[in-house]
Amino acid sequence: MNDALFSQLSTLGASLVLLFGIALLWRRSLHSYVVAFQWQSTVLSLLFIVVGYFGNDHDLYVVAVVLFALKVLIIPRYLQRLQARIGIEREVLPYVNVATSLIIAGLLVLLAYAIMRPVVSISALPTRAGLPLAIGLIFVGLFVVITRKKALTQVVGFLVLENGIALLAVLGTYGIPLIVELGVFLDVLMGFLVMQVFVYQIKTTFDSMDVDRLSQLKG
Amino acid sequence: MNFILLLAPSLFAALLAFVVRPYRAFVGWVNALLSLVSLGAALQFAGQAIAEYEAPTFGPSEMFRADSLSALLMVCVTAVATLTLFLSPGLTAESPYNPRQLRRYHYAINLFIAAMLAAVAANNVGIMWIAMEATTIFSAFIIPLTLTPASVEASWKYMLISSVGIALAFTGTVLGYFDFVTLSGRAENALNWPVLLATAPSLHPEVMRLAFVFILIGYGTKAGIAPMHTWKPDAYGEAPATLGALMSSALFAVAMYAIIRWKVVADAALNHGFTDTLMLALGLFSLAIAAFSLVIQRNYKRMLAYSSIEHTGLICCGLALGPLGAFAAMLHLVNHTAAKSTMFFLAGNIERKYGSPLIENVRGLIKIMPWTGALFAATLLMLIGLPPGGIFISEFALFRAGFRLDHPWLMGLALALLTIVFISFVSHLNKMLYGAPNENVAKGEVSAWQIAPLFLSLALLVTLGLIQPAPLTTLLNQIVAIVARP
Numbered sequence: 001m002n003d004a005l006f007s008q009l010s011t012l013g014a015s016l017v018l019l020f021g022i023a024l025l026w027r028r029s030l031h032s033y034v035v036a037f038q039w040q041s042t043v044l045s046l047l048f049i050v051v052g053y054f055g056n057d058h059d060l061y062v063v064a065v066v067l068f069a070l071k072v073l074i075i076p077r078y079l080q081r082l083q084a085r086i087g088i089e090r091e092v093l094p095y096v097n098v099a100t101s102l103i104i105a106g107l108l109v110l111l112a113y114a115i116m117r118p119v120v121s122i123s124a125l126p127t128r129a130g131l132p133l134a135i136g137l138i139f140v141g142l143f144v145v146i147t148r149k150k151a152l153t154q155v156v157g158f159l160v161l162e163n164g165i166a167l168l169a170v171l172g173t174y175g176i177p178l179i180v181e182l183g184v185f186l187d188v189l190m191g192f193l194v195m196q197v198f199v200y201q202i203k204t205t206f207d208s209m210d211v212d213r214l215s216q217l218k219g
Numbered sequence: 220m221n222f223i224l225l226l227a228p229s230l231f232a233a234l235l236a237f238v239v240r241p242y243r244a245f246v247g248w249v250n251a252l253l254s255l256v257s258l259g260a261a262l263q264f265a266g267q268a269i270a271e272y273e274a275p276t277f278g279p280s281e282m283f284r285a286d287s288l289s290a291l292l293m294v295c296v297t298a299v300a301t302l303t304l305f306l307s308p309g310l311t312a313e314s315p316y317n318p319r320q321l322r323r324y325h326y327a328i329n330l331f332i333a334a335m336l337a338a339v340a341a342n343n344v345g346i347m348w349i350a351m352e353a354t355t356i357f358s359a360f361i362i363p364l365t366l367t368p369a370s371v372e373a374s375w376k377y378m379l380i381s382s383v384g385i386a387l388a389f390t391g392t393v394l395g396y397f398d399f400v401t402l403s404g405r406a407e408n409a410l411n412w413p414v415l416l417a418t419a420p421s422l423h424p425e426v427m428r429l430a431f432v433f434i435l436i437g438y439g440t441k442a443g444i445a446p447m448h449t450w451k452p453d454a455y456g457e458a459p460a461t462l463g464a465l466m467s468s469a470l471f472a473v474a475m476y477a478i479i480r481w482k483v484v485a486d487a488a489l490n491h492g493f494t495d496t497l498m499l500a501l502g503l504f505s506l507a508i509a510a511f512s513l514v515i516q517r518n519y520k521r522m523l524a525y526s527s528i529e530h531t532g533l534i535c536c537g538l539a540l541g542p543l544g545a546f547a548a549m550l551h552l553v554n555h556t557a558a559k560s561t562m563f564f565l566a567g568n569i570e571r572k573y574g575s576p577l578i579e580n581v582r583g584l585i586k587i588m589p590w591t592g593a594l595f596a597a598t599l600l601m602l603i604g605l606p607p608g609g610i611f612i613s614e615f616a617l618f619r620a621g622f623r624l625d626h627p628w629l630m631g632l633a634l635a636l637l638t639i640v641f642i643s644f645v646s647h648l649n650k651m652l653y654g655a656p657n658e659n660v661a662k663g664e665v666s667a668w669q670i671a672p673l674f675l676s677l678a679l680l681v682t683l684g685l686i687q688p689a690p691l692t693t694l695l696n697q698i699v700a701i702v703a704r705p
Contacts (some may be wrong), residue, residue, distance in 0.1 A: 180346065
């Protein structure tokens with residue numbers, strides 16, 4: 001009974017996390033990107049609590065709190081502030097249009113199911129149904145990083161990819177050892193801070209956030 | 220204790236550089252002297268390994284560990300770091316950077332060194348990953364030391380590509396841990412490498428295969444294995460030459476180290492075929508990309524970056540060629556570390572003198588800077604595999620291992636590609652050394668201090684080409700016993 005509920009909750013959570021990742025593909029403004037990322041991280045931290053409760057691992061509560069503070073409160077606030085500083089720029093024309101992006105996202109999730117089939121088949125965890133969704137989210141995040149033109153939206157794509165890995169870890173292993181998890185958060189925070197400095201530098205040096213302009217170095 | 224002596228000096232140096240503002244020359248000198256402590260600790264580890272002590276561990280749940288493989292990498296990293304810190308801008312009065320830039324350079328480069336050392340000292344593969352990611356962050360921070368469009372572009376591409384790559388390596392790490400947990404339950408020390416290796420034979424091959432592909436792509440991005448190499452020429456071309464020296468020799472070696480650690484685990488779970496095929500394929504592809512990009516290269520720092528990709532390819536191939544190949548690959552790693560770092564320091568001198576990184580703007584090098592020119596030519600010729608350099612020996616050993624294993628066609632292809640590399644390097648070198656010297660460039664070296672220490676690395680390179688020191692051979696044999704179980 002408990003296992004069935006756990007299994008359903010975790011699959012629901014994983015699906016929602018993936019859905020917020022795919023939402024990046026049809027939204028245009030940076031603001032909506034940040035909101036989608038915030039919701040995704042909220043659901044992800046709830047999922048950590050659910051797994052912590054059913055899986056009986058109290059370390060995960062700590063991870064959930066840190067994740068919430070970092071990815072729902074701190075990073076989105078920095079993103080908004082950065083956006084205010086460099087002005088609103090829309091992701092006008094990504095390299096791939098919305099309809100095609102959505103189809104590709106669907107294919108990526110299918111691919112994730114295909115490559116994760118042996119992994120799911122050896123696992124007896126109640127959470128195993130969500131594993132392909134986590135890999136799917138990693139692929140979608142990768143796709144966002146590759147196809148977006150604004151430096152700032154690329155950063156959000158990278159953060160979504162990170163969420164995909166956290167999802168994989170929590171569903172597949174009920175969380176990696178706490179000390180590693182905390183180190184990863186520290187890296188995410190520092191990496192994000194350096195990236196936002198670079199976004200500002202790209203804006204001031206090139207007078208635009210378009211990574212299109214970053215095309216001097218060749219050969 | 221030794222671990223503290225290894226890691227603390229660079230952390231303390233970073234702290235010192237951070238708090239002293241504005242930058243003062245004594246900070247640079249203190250940092251350089253501190254790096255000698257790390258070097259001593261690394262040599263101590265190597266000595267312990269050679270004397271066949273039990274690999275020392277340190278920290279809660281044995282977080283750090285130093286076996287022969289770690290010890291060799293520690294020596295490589297600290298040696299290049301010491302050289303870098305002594306040759307860094309800011310130690311002498313004249314410097315191309317302002318105090319603000321020098322402060323940032325000094326604290327970030329020491330953190331970068333600390334992160335590399337933590338990565339090779341880590342026993343827990345999760346901690347190793349964290350340290351690898353930190354190396355990206357700190358090194359990306361110094362590439363745009365002088366803000367130009369090109370340096371901003373290079374650092375952005377480096378940061379983004381490496382971060383994404385390393386994230387994929389983490390996915391692989393999580394998959395490996397998942398497999399472990401499925402088999403034997405959760406354990407705090409499951410990510411410790413010896414524990415992982417002991418369980419490896421019973422891990423599921425399907426999962427391990429997937430995990431290794433993620434890890435090879437991920438850490439391969441950091442090592443610059445083609446086709447994940449695209450950030451490399453940009454970053455090396457735009458970074459300050461001293462950072463380029465550290466990244467091309469030490470950081471590259473550390474990334475290869477991460478791949479080696481996982482390859483051993485994957486081999487134990489899968490038998491050799493799978494990882495060897497992948498590494499051989501990617502290695503030859505890297506060689507091919509490097510060879511053809513070198514032909515058309517116009518920028519000598521980017522030329523060195525493609526040479527790095529070439530050597531990455533060679534080392535990947537060597538690791539896939541059994542015990543003999545592994546021996547050759549590790550020896551090649553040591554030789555490459557000595558040769559490539561020297562090349563970058565010299566390239567830095569040349570760039571400061573001529574004010575341009577383009578080959579076409581550098582003429583008559585041998586007349587304008589006789590010492591730098593001669594050293595540049597000598598090291599470059601050894602880098603492409605001429606005797607009496609150590610690289611000649613390691614490449615020879617590598618090809619012999621390949622022919623032994625009945626890969627004549629693959630080795631023939633690799634040799635053909637190396638010939639292309641050879642010819643294009645000699646032709647580029649010719650253009651730079653000779654010709655009418657540029658008229659607006661004054662004759663004379665940048666400073667004697669910038670050259671004298673480099674004779675040490677040249678001497679080391681020649682020594683490694685003429686004899687194989689017994690301690691090094693012992694260490695390499697121990698490493699082969701770790702990485703290539705027959």
